[in-house]
Amino acid sequence: MEITSNVSSSHGKLVADLLSDSSSDLFFVSPFLTGDFEALFNEVDFSKINSIVLVTTLKKNDQDQITKPKSLKSFYKLIKSNCPNAKVKVHIDNSLHGKIYIFRENDSQKAIVTSANLTQNGFYNNNEWGLLIDDKEAIEQLENEVLECIDYPDVTESIVDRLLMFSEQYQRDNPEWAKVVTPDSDIMENVYNQGANNNDNPRYWLKPIGVSEDPIYKEDRRDFSDLHQDLAFSKKGVGAIRAGDIIITTAVGCGCLLSYFQITGSPKEATHEEKQQNPWKERWPWHIEGRSLSTEYGACWWEYDLDRKVLLERFLEQNPDEIVTQAGARSLGTLNFGSDKVEITKGFAEFLISEIRKFD
Numbered sequence: 001m002e003i004t005s006n007v008s009s010s011h012g013k014l015v016a017d018l019l020s021d022s023s024s025d026l027f028f029v030s031p032f033l034t035g036d037f038e039a040l041f042n043e044v045d046f047s048k049i050n051s052i053v054l055v056t057t058l059k060k061n062d063q064d065q066i067t068k069p070k071s072l073k074s075f076y077k078l079i080k081s082n083c084p085n086a087k088v089k090v091h092i093d094n095s096l097h098g099k100i101y102i103f104r105e106n107d108s109q110k111a112i113v114t115s116a117n118l119t120q121n122g123f124y125n126n127n128e129w130g131l132l133i134d135d136k137e138a139i140e141q142l143e144n145e146v147l148e149c150i151d152y153p154d155v156t157e158s159i160v161d162r163l164l165m166f167s168e169q170y171q172r173d174n175p176e177w178a179k180v181v182t183p184d185s186d187i188m189e190n191v192y193n194q195g196a197n198n199n200d201n202p203r204y205w206l207k208p209i210g211v212s213e214d215p216i217y218k219e220d221r222r223d224f225s226d227l228h229q230d231l232a233f234s235k236k237g238v239g240a241i242r243a244g245d246i247i248i249t250t251a252v253g254c255g256c257l258l259s260y261f262q263i264t265g266s267p268k269e270a271t272h273e274e275k276q277q278n279p280w281k282e283r284w285p286w287h288i289e290g291r292s293l294s295t296e297y298g299a300c301w302w303e304y305d306l307d308r309k310v311l312l313e314r315f316l317e318q319n320p321d322e323i324v325t326q327a328g329a330r331s332l333g334t335l336n337f338g339s340d341k342v343e344i345t346k347g348f349a350e351f352l353i354s355e356i357r358k359f360d
Contacts, residue, residue, distance in 0.1 A: 004112055004130040011116040011130070012123030016044045018103045018110060026052040027102035029146055030118035033071035037078040040120055046082035053089045055146055056118075057096050058155075058163075058188045065187040066170060066177060069163035076157040084277060090160070092152035092188065099130075100142055111139045152192050154227040158265045158289040162191045194243050194264055202262075203240065204349035205247045206308070206332065207231060207341045215253025218302035224249070224258045225299035227292055231261070232284040234340050238267040241341070247290055248344075248352050250308045250335075257306040259298035260353055261290030284340075297360040304359050308332065308352075315351050324348040 004014055019026075026049060033056055034040045054075060058068045072090060079088050099122070101112040114130025116122040133139065166187045171177050209224075209231075210216040231247060233239075241247070241263060248260040267288045270281040292298055312324065312332060323330055326343040334342050 001134075002132045004114060004132050006116070006124060006126060006128045010124045011112065011114060011128060012040070014112065014132070015101060015123065016041075018101075018112075019044050019046065019049075021103075021105075023103040023105050024048055024050045025104040027055075027100070027104075027143055027146075028053070028118060029055040029096065029098060029100040030122075031057045031096045031099075032117035032119050032122065033068065033075065034119045035067070035071050035074060037071075037074045038081075040118075040123065041078060041082075046079070046086075049079075049083040049086045051087040051089075052079060052083075053091070055091045055093055055096065055150070057094050058092045058152070059094050060186045060189065063177075065163075065185075066167045069160055069167045069187075072155070072160045073157075073164055076160060088157075089153075090155040091147070091150045092155055093146070093149045094151050095149060098146075100146065102139055102143060107136075108134075109136060109139050110134045111142060113142070152188060155192070156228045156289060158230075158268070159191055159228075162194070162265070163187055166191060192264075200244075203242075203245045203326075204344050204346055205241060205245060205341050206335070206344050206349075206352075207247050207249050208252045208335055208339075209249045209258055210252035212252065216251035216258075217253045218256065218305070221302055223299060224301060225292070225295045227295055228264070228289055229259075229261065229292060230287040231290050232281075233267075233286040233288070234284055235286070236340075237286045238288050239341065240343070241267070241288060246293075246349060246353075247341075248349060248356075254302075255307050255309055256301060256304075257308060257311070257352060257356060258301050259292050259294045260356060261292050263288060264291045265289035294356050294360045297356050306352075306355050311352060311355060315348055319347065322347055 004011060056068070058064055076088070079086055099114050099116055103110050111133050112130050113133065114128060116126070116128035116130060122128060216222055243263050243265065245263045246260060247263060249258040250256065251258055265288055267286055270285045270287065275281045275285065315324065316330060322345070324332065324344055326345060332342060
């Protein structure tokens, strides 16, 4: 254990040194964030980063909701430009006050527990002190306790984009916003729960995941447990899917159910740069974000063998007079001919969801 400070050195230099020391997994906790991550980390090498978790605040009825979206967008921009393949998670804890920076490489781990926020002043200018520790059990306890206090898990870039849109509109509507201590709306709550709050009559969809050139089989054991996932669609777009709708996913290859989601965002088309980085997005350029309602099942779906064809037969046996698609069909043949989605009836959807919930 050693003392860290901005008096004898700086937290910014220490963080840069630890990042360059083969750190591959980061866990940063700070209530205040810089508005320009590129400037704060302009001399830091992120190329070895595999994953990064950021925990911060976005307080209700607070100017935090006006300024923080810009900071979070800057954070995502930094990661996309410096380590585009890294797995990124942003969580919100509105009771957060502590500052922790954890660095891991295989079995080695170090943590800075400090007064320094993730800002230019916190890293370089203010008189800040902390401790650098390498006790594995203590560091794991710190991380677990932080994660136990999360209010809004997995705030994706898509959610941040919508937060930014609301904050910019608020500033246009309230040019004196900087003098106002308490904005009269809870942007985070409205955006994060957009789908659940704004759609009282959801539509239900069955969507295949994977393609014939890259099928999904049970022995692959692919993980579909992320809370938020981007669902990709062909050049035709997402069609009538909207926030609040329910999408049940099924594997191209083995035909098993993978998970089910509530749509939380709006459709977006991949940019030219994104298509260059990921050539498959030329074929599947549209995406929309969904929040998983079956994360536990999605983590081990292959154990349960919920084959959609078998489930379809069972549903029709139990409900001989029912249809399964909104078009009036009693089959899912359209998926066999390359469709990237099919709208199904509420009755059939609830049957499939009830099967997933048995194991979630």
